[in-house]
Amino acid sequence: MGIISKEKFFETVCEIRNRKRNINNSDGDIKTSGKKYNGQNLLANILVCEECGASFRxxxxxxxxxxxCATRMxxxxxxxxxxxxxxxxWIKEELA
Structure with missing residues (x-):
């Protein structure tokens, strides 16, 4: 027997796959993308380069x-x- 049930394991795998593809638009909608979700760095999903459209790192x-900008890097x-x-x-000051 494993540490978690098979059902929980498959739910977790599905959630990880979804997070890798989902990003939030400025209007609050969720859009599917080929970009990764990064739970440790939430600003990476929010900041987008105005010049090329890439996310910031x-x-x-x-x-x-x-x-x-990821393209510049x-x-x-x-x-x-x-x-x-x-x-x-600066970002933290602006958001405070």
Whole structure:
């Protein structure tokens, strides 16, 4: 016998698959996407680059937590030139 029932296991697998595909739109609707859900970093599902439409990723630069466009991080500045780097402290101040 396992730690959890087979039923609970399959429910969990389905939920994980759904979270990998779901993102929230600005109007509150849930949209299916090929992008991953990240439960540890909720802002990654909210922040979207205005230039290329990619999500932002959280990273640490020079001891500060910042968010940067995923396209810019993966393909370089040439792929997404005008995307800003946003400090997490600024986001928290704006949301407070």
């Amino acid at each position: 959280r990273r640490i630069e020079r001891g500060k937590v910042v968010y940067r 993966d393909k370089g500045r040439e792929a997404c030139e005008n995307s800003p780097t946003i400090e997490e402290s």
